[in-house]
Amino acid sequence: MTALIIDGKKIAEGIHQEVADTIRKRTAAGYPVPGLATVLIGEDPASQIYVRNKIRTCEKLGIHSVAYTLPADTTLKTLEELINFLNAAPDIHGILVQLPLPEQIDEYRVLSLINPQKDVDGFQPINAGMLSRKNSTPWFIPCTPAGILKLIQSVEPEIAGMEAVVIGRSSIVGMPTAQLLCRNNATVTICHTQTRQLAEVCRRADLLVVAVGHSKLVKADWVKPGAIVIDVGQNRVEDASADKGYVLTGDTDFDAIVPIARAITPVPGGVGPMTIAMLMRNTLSAAIKFSV
Numbered sequence: 001m002t003a004l005i006i007d008g009k010k011i012a013e014g015i016h017q018e019v020a021d022t023i024r025k026r027t028a029a030g031y032p033v034p035g036l037a038t039v040l041i042g043e044d045p046a047s048q049i050y051v052r053n054k055i056r057t058c059e060k061l062g063i064h065s066v067a068y069t070l071p072a073d074t075t076l077k078t079l080e081e082l083i084n085f086l087n088a089a090p091d092i093h094g095i096l097v098q099l100p101l102p103e104q105i106d107e108y109r110v111l112s113l114i115n116p117q118k119d120v121d122g123f124q125p126i127n128a129g130m131l132s133r134k135n136s137t138p139w140f141i142p143c144t145p146a147g148i149l150k151l152i153q154s155v156e157p158e159i160a161g162m163e164a165v166v167i168g169r170s171s172i173v174g175m176p177t178a179q180l181l182c183r184n185n186a187t188v189t190i191c192h193t194q195t196r197q198l199a200e201v202c203r204r205a206d207l208l209v210v211a212v213g214h215s216k217l218v219k220a221d222w223v224k225p226g227a228i229v230i231d232v233g234q235n236r237v238e239d240a241s242a243d244k245g246y247v248l249t250g251d252t253d254f255d256a257i258v259p260i261a262r263a264i265t266p267v268p269g270g271v272g273p274m275t276i277a278m279l280m281r282n283t284l285s286a287a288i289k290f291s292v
């Protein structure tokens, strides 16, 4: 078997197209232009790149974006005032606070301040809680998990009853992905640093999602033949021969897994573009919900 390489970039572009078309039609009909505020605190280089890409994509699709860049020593009080202002701003439909936050800022408190109806990241505790509850519907589903589900469904639309293993339990990716797969009726196991016999658990997976930030952790013999493998890793590995001095690797041993899996996402070009596409979709959906 040779795995299908899931083209996240192409799938994301299709979503961009849909979002841009809808925005064009809605604005022509007199509805407001969707607005996204991004809040970046500190100078983490990876966060700067992520936020820049989000803003660029907004511009491309016709979403109004306002970028707030604050110093690393920003106080909770300043952030509170900014978020209160954005919660009340009529031209802002979505608020995104880029994570991680500097250490002195309590992430949970900051996320709690966001109006759940503007929480396009789906991290506000009300939305996060609703994701974990049966028979309740969050206003927004976190972007990376939503993108992962789309990528899986591009290969296998119905995942009910499938054995899913998620490695990683972060609040941004691992945990909400596990919850989302469970909501879609997969049988889900969450693995983490304390998991025993990790390789053995992985070998049970029809769907294997890896989000740990450990370059090439998952080896070929961890993968069940015919599994769908989603690699969320974006690891910068030093490489003097590369233009940038580093290469980007995933959390799986991609080349070795290709002959075994049914499908696998590449790094780059797999999950990364989907996170932004789902953010654009969530922002449009926030604007639509606000204007009904």
Ligand code: GUN
Pocket: 096, 097, 098, 099, 100, 121, 143, 144, 172, 275
């Ligand atoms: N940091 C890494 N991924 C994300 C994301 O999807 N949203 C936010 N706000 N921060 C992140």
